Amino acid sequence: MTNSYFVYAYSLFGKHFKQRKDKYYNLRMDLLKNRMNLGYDMYLSGALLTAILSTVLILLLFNLILFIFGVPDLPGSRLMIPAWMGWLVPYKLLIIQFFGSLLTIAFCMAVIYKTFVFYPSIMASNRKRNIEQILPYAINYMTAMSGAGVLPVELFRSLALNKIYGEVSTEARYLVRDMEVLGKDLVTAMKNLAQTTPSPMMQEFLQGAITVVTSGGELEPYFKIKTEQYIVENRQRQKEFLETLGLLGETYVTAFVAGPLFLIIVISIMSIMGGAQTVFLYLLIYAIVPIGSIMFLVVISTLTPEE
Structure with missing residues (x-):
């Protein structure tokens, strides 16, 4: 449809x-x-x-x-x-x-x-955020497969079929499609994927893998190094995200909880005394606070990494 x-x-x-x-x-x-x-x-x-x-x-x-x-x-x-x-x-x-x-x-x-x-x-x-979130674990899976003697082509094919790795599996399926449907070799397929993936991390990983394959080196040591590197970087990003989340929480409490309550009290008292119009109170309660809360939800949802 x-x-x-x-x-x-x-x-x-x-x-x-x-x-x-x-x-x-x-x-x-x-x-x-x-x-x-x-x-x-x-x-x-x-x-x-x-x-x-x-x-x-x-x-x-x-x-x-x-x-x-x-x-x-x-x-x-x-x-x-x-x-x-x-x-x-x-x-x-x-x-x-x-x-x-x-x-x-x-x-x-x-x-x-x-x-x-x-x-x-x-x-x-x-997709970039989701790929980079799961990529270290996907590479760890590839390390185990490579250590078992699985060929690189079969390794990417197995990753493409393993849906537990989410968007990384989707990227691998496009690499396998280039090889099986379009008839490209592994190196050309990896180059194409590196050019079209939204994740700079995956692009860098593929470019390194291309260098290892073309030079005749072994993929297993390369996969181990990249797994350790990306896991450390992933932990650092999670730490930064928690710090950002704490800052956003403090900002929300100040701007849309304590601040509006103070203004509501002040405007209500001034309105009773005849010094303010209630339209500002309605605007604050029915427009500024709801819209601001929705904006914070959107920001947090955008920043939160997918599981």
């Missing part, structure tokens, strides 16, 4: 994006690193069609809300409307519909389309 959708979108907009191949080089690389198996022109065609359909639905919803609830009848002085514009007041519904529709179209089209454009980069970053 998804492929059919992108194929249909490509039939509508494919020619437009196909003529701009150089412009979308970074997107093409992100799609490769994310293993999405979609051409950049087909992917962008689907993004544009989705943006158009979503914008139409949101525009209909916007006008439906105006039709049902109308426009609030606010005094002109509150809106700071000049007297010479008073003749426009009877047409305020049409004016809001027109300009609101234009803003809705521009905003929704830009946000939805740009979200699609940046999505592969975000997912590639997630």
Whole structure:
């Protein structure tokens, strides 16, 4: 169903994006690193069609809300409307519909389309983090296999079939595909994988393995050295993550627990005394605190390594 959708979108907009191949080089690389198996022109065609359909639905919803609830009848002085514009007041519904529709179209089209454009980069970053999290243990597995006398080709094939190693197994499957389907040798397949993997750590590991294979050396000692190196680096990253998490926790308590409570008390007292408007209190409770909490959840979720 998804492929059919992108194929249909490509039939509508494919020619437009196909003529701009150089412009979308970074997107093409992100799609490769994310293993999405979609051409950049087909992917962008689907993004544009989705943006158009979503914008139409949101525009209909916007006008439906105006039709049902109308426009609030606010005094002109509150809106700071000049007297010479008073003749426009009877047409305020049409004016809001027109300009609101234009803003809705521009905003929704830009946000939805740009979200699609940046999505592969975000997912590639997630894959990078997941690969580097599990790579030391995958190399340890390869060390044991190599010590048992398993040939390098069979070693990567075994890793590709072992799904317990997550994204590392996915990368290995693409290496095996290059050898078995495309007929490439092991060194060429490793070079291709090193160029398209989102993880600099895995790229460095593969380049070292290429050097060992081409020079006729043994892979087992190399795997042992890399396992010890990456485990030490992984522990260091985990330590840094815990320190960052502690700092974020202190920031959250200060900015969105203690700070808002203090402001709520101050604004409430000033409101009772007639020195402040309750709109600031509503804004703090229903907008700033929830949005800030959601932003912290997104940041922590982004920084947290996958198991």
